[in-house]
Amino acid sequence: DAGVTQSPTHLIKTRGQQVTLRCSPKSGHDTVSWYQQALGQGPQFIFQYYEEEERQRGNFPDRFSGHQFPNYSSELNVNALLLGDSALYLCASSFISGVRTGELFFGEGSRLTVL
Amino acid sequence: AQSVTQLDSHVSVSEGTPVLLRCNYSSSYSPSLFWYVQHPNKGLQLLLKYTSAATLVKGINGFEAEFKKSETSFHLTKPSAHMSDAAEYFCVVRGPGGSYIPTFGRGTSLIVHP
Numbered sequence: 001d002a003g004v005t006q007s008p009t010h011l012i013k014t015r016g017q018q019v020t021l022r023c024s025p026k027s028g029h030d031t032v033s034w035y036q037q038a039l040g041q042g043p044q045f046i047f048q049y050y051e052e053e054e055r056q057r058g059n060f061p062d063r064f065s066g067h068q069f070p071n072y073s074s075e076l077n078v079n080a081l082l083l084g085d086s087a088l089y090l091c092a093s094s095f096i097s098g099v100r101t102g103e104l105f106f107g108e109g110s111r112l113t114v115l
Numbered sequence: 116a117q118s119v120t121q122l123d124s125h126v127s128v129s130e131g132t133p134v135l136l137r138c139n140y141s142s143s144y145s146p147s148l149f150w151y152v153q154h155p156n157k158g159l160q161l162l163l164k165y166t167s168a169a170t171l172v173k174g175i176n177g178f179e180a181e182f183k184k185s186e187t188s189f190h191l192t193k194p195s196a197h198m199s200d201a202a203e204y205f206c207v208v209r210g211p212g213g214s215y216i217p218t219f220g221r222g223t224s225l226i227v228h229p
Contacts, residue, residue, distance in 0.1 A: 004158065040221075040222075041221055042205050042221050042222050043159070043219050045217060045218075048216075056215075056216055090159070092159075103149075103161045103164065104159075104161070104217070106151075106158035107158050108157055109158060
């Protein structure tokens with residue numbers, strides 16, 4: 001049973017560019033959430049997708065957008081990249097029924113470096 | 116509003132000695148509390164969770180945590196550290212009130228000396 005998979009694992013972009021990160025949830029999970037983890041910090045919630053809609057959003061600007069596909073996989077898009085967007089981006093999946101107390105299953109992340 | 120404070124950025128122990136990682140939380144509601152571990156270049160893995168059942172929670176790899184409402188604490192302990200326990204540990208709070216967005220602490224780096 002495959003866990004949460006993310007791609008790419010590493011990427012380098014320059015300021016002003018756009019980036020797309022991808023996530024496939026654990027088999028059977030229907031909810032995907034994205035997190036930004038800056039160096040030396042804990043993960044910060046970006047947004048959560050369920051039934052192809054953004055359900056909850058953290059304190060991130062509109063440059064951060066996402067999508068969920070019918071097969072529950074998800075993309076995170078960041079436009080107009082800033083140096084401060086350099087971070088590890090984590091995807092987590094779960095069941096919507098377990099959103100309140102259920103375990104989140106995390107991927108290994110995509111490390112984005114903005115030069 | 117909810118928040119979580121991990122009281123130590125680094126904890127250093129010798130192999131075979133006890134581990135204590137401290138976490139205090141703030142929540143307007145009865146929270147759910149979690150501890151996650153992150154090994155280098157790996158995703159986060161759940162160690163244990165508290166969801167208003169027993170206040171002493173046992174997790175994987177010999178870790179346990181005790182929920183103390185009066186002290187608003189959820190400290191993580193292990194009787195005997197192993198070299199493989201060296202990692203980053205995150206305390207997480209999730210609450211109701213219309214939002215189950217998890218709030219992570221800044222993390223505690225556990226260093227285990229041989």
